Amino acid sequence: MEYLDSLKDIKQRIKDLPEQALTGERVPGLLAELAVLLHTFDAGLSQDPTTLSELNSFVNKRQSLDAMSRHVLVGLIDKLLTSMHEVVSASPDLQQVDMGEEQAAAALLDTNNGFDSKELLGFFLQEANEQVEKLTDGLLELEKSGPRQDLVNELFRNVHTLKGSSGTMGFMSIVRITHLAEDLLDKLRQGNCAVSSQLIDLLLNVTDRVRSIIANIQDGGTGNLEVADLVSRLENFNDSEPTGTPNAVLDEETYVVYRLSAEEIATLSADVPENRKMFEISVRFVTDALMPSVRAMMIMRRLQDIGQVLRTVPSNEDLHIENKLEFYIVLATDQQEKIIRDKVMQVADVQEVSIWEFCRNTAENPAVKPVAKPIMAAIPAATVPVNDQTGGNGFKNQTIRVPAERLDDLLNLVGEMVIARTRLVVVGDELKHNLPQDHGVAALTETNVYLGRLMNELQESVMAMRMVPVGQVFSRFPRLVRDIARKTGKDIDLVLSGEETELDKTIIEAIGDPLMHIVRNAIDHGVETPEERIASGKTPKGTVRMEAFHEGSHIVLTVSDDGHGINLQRVKEKAVANGLIEPGTEVSEKDLADIIFLPGFSTAEQVTDISGRGVGMDVVKKSLVNIGGLIEIVTAQGKGTSFIIRLPLTLAIIQALLVEVGGEIYAVPLASVLETLRVVNEDIKSVGGQPVIQLRGNTLPLISLQKYFDLPQITSEEDVAYVIVVGFGEKRLGLIVDGLKGQQEIVIKSLGDLLANVSGFSGATIGGDGKVTLILDVGSLISDTLASNGARGVV
């Protein structure tokens, strides 16, 4: 970086000055040189704007130095150098692409703070991901709706923004393919090309490629993935009305000649108050200007202070990628030409400013020369106005972006506080027991209660912050369904509803894959081909419906298809063949349908690459159970199948019943506890080795946790046992425990990868005594116990 070198050079020269020369004539020159150099710096180059401004004021006030001030000066320069050095060396990319200019400019203009290349990258990734999402959605929409001008424009803008920010960050592979995609979209926009599935396929391929490049960058890669194949496909893409291959040249001429046409002046001046004059300003930067686009933005910002910037060429959104040395502005202001000139000249690296005032009455406008046709003619005027640009500030809708980890941290902290309060309550109770008369203790108890209320509120707000609309998961399905439908030759309409239903972020993250699997199955095995459908009197187009809605303290997600339903007869045959049920047993339809959740069960006659890869519905079920969910199937022969998934609203903090078994304490999520019973031992009967009791006329299977977990037997004098009746879906199970220890709010902690496969526990929590308490996984207890009985219908 040459500026760094110049700064080092000046520092050395100041350091080398002999003592007696400090007041001499060389000093003012040196200081001036430094001042000029500092002026060309901007906060974007240094992470330390404070030092920069300190230096500036130091230099501005002085004509001479002494030993002391020289020392201070050199120190300041050193400090600045360090901060700049950090910026430059932190990201080698920055040197190559002239820094992240848009962000540098934004940092410059908005906060005057430095910027952090890492933050910048994060910003880029987030933004790029969003654009890719929008693109994918838009393309699918386009395929459905046919050529719609507004949609095409929107897509064009998405691609353009993506190209721009990638260019800024130096990810040229993205730039190459998005540029060509932009060309295709442009053809589409001008009606030179039709919306075909081939075109959509190709453009979707572009989004896929961009996505994988982004993923590569996210994983610390350079993002320089091979794109030549896609480039050639894009370049050679021929539609029904070939119009020649798009031009792949990225950069246009460096110099732009651009003047307004009469009509444009008329349009532009329409909204300008009468008392304002209008100017066309053309700025040229010196040829070695550092980051001309940043300069251009600075100029624009300055001019906005004195008037209204009506148009810029290149347009503001193009500014950061074009980096042209010529810059053109239409300004409406009530200031004089000289003021404008001064404002523009304040910015470094400006070589020449030309300003023309013109009349609003276009007919007599002397300034209008019939020169070149507008360069940006391809972009409809609607996208150019400066007013459009405020959206980029991210403060729309009064929302702010917060990194997800911060929310996780916050939730963890709240969790810790809940635990701490639990301890506080324990301590308070002890004190109260020991000192029943003490006023202080009474006050403590009172405060505890109040604290508890506050904690609840805090918890609720943190939970609310973590709620994410289901739409985030649903949004990937239109694409998925389209692809699978095309692959399997089926015609499918995906209907989504309830996308705004909110769920905890952790749950949202966990349901993506299971849902994907279910949807794949629905299309691959559920919905028939158009011919089959017609033969069975249905519409050729099948429907897959995904819904989300509230139901009590749960969220219900359903995936239903109108296909041929699950062939229960075949399920039964297969189950018998696999020894899962004994031949000749009566099994209810419901239980039969549930068999498909057993490991290793698949009725598909042929394995395709879409589903049936050996990962069965058992995995789907397991991952849903892991997050406290339930899944059910409703199927009707010939009519279709629905998967109904019930999920808890939130995961992190739940109410639990603490039980004691074999000297250990375990927590049972209260949501799955139906009732607790006190049972005389002799009422416990055994059916085929399975302990059961009769409960209101029904047989309830039991499981002794002491035996199941191989815990020491605690002999009790009483001849009674406690039974916790838990339910999971429609299944019931009684857990035999030694005693009940009360109900408590617990914070769920993960047991970690190491213990993730241990069945019987879904997590752990930390009790009031600081010891870890394990949380029982009711689902796996039930399926374990009932599965070991086969599907004998003991439910």
Place this chain on the structure above:
Amino acid sequence: MEEQLVTFLLGQEEFAIDIMRVHEIIKIPAITKVPRSSRYIEGVINLRGNVVPVVSLNERFGTQKAGDSHNSRIIVLQIDGKTVGIIVDQVTEVLRLDDSNIEPPPALAGNIDAGFIRGVGKVGNRLVVLLAVDRILEGEKLTNYA
């Protein structure tokens, strides 16, 4: 090249771990047993609000557990990005060992699977077994005994 190691005892034998892998050394808190997990898993502990699994190396290596548990400690390690505690009978010292004093693992290492051993260090007339920390949790799934 010099390595800095934390040495500890399992029964009568002395072992060592690269100090960079050691997160902290703590006294043994209340350990909650995890039924149906592998026998190597001693249980889980609360480490400042995090649930951390604790592995018994005596179980893992088949070494004899010391009778006196007064000096027992848990060495908290980062393995593969995960925090894991190992129970040791006594933490002996932190020492520097030059590469030249480290020999490749012997072909036969008694009860201990040679895969767990990175080398054998000579400290004066003592021999310490350098553990390959990443391998401790490898090979055998620590779960699924059911």
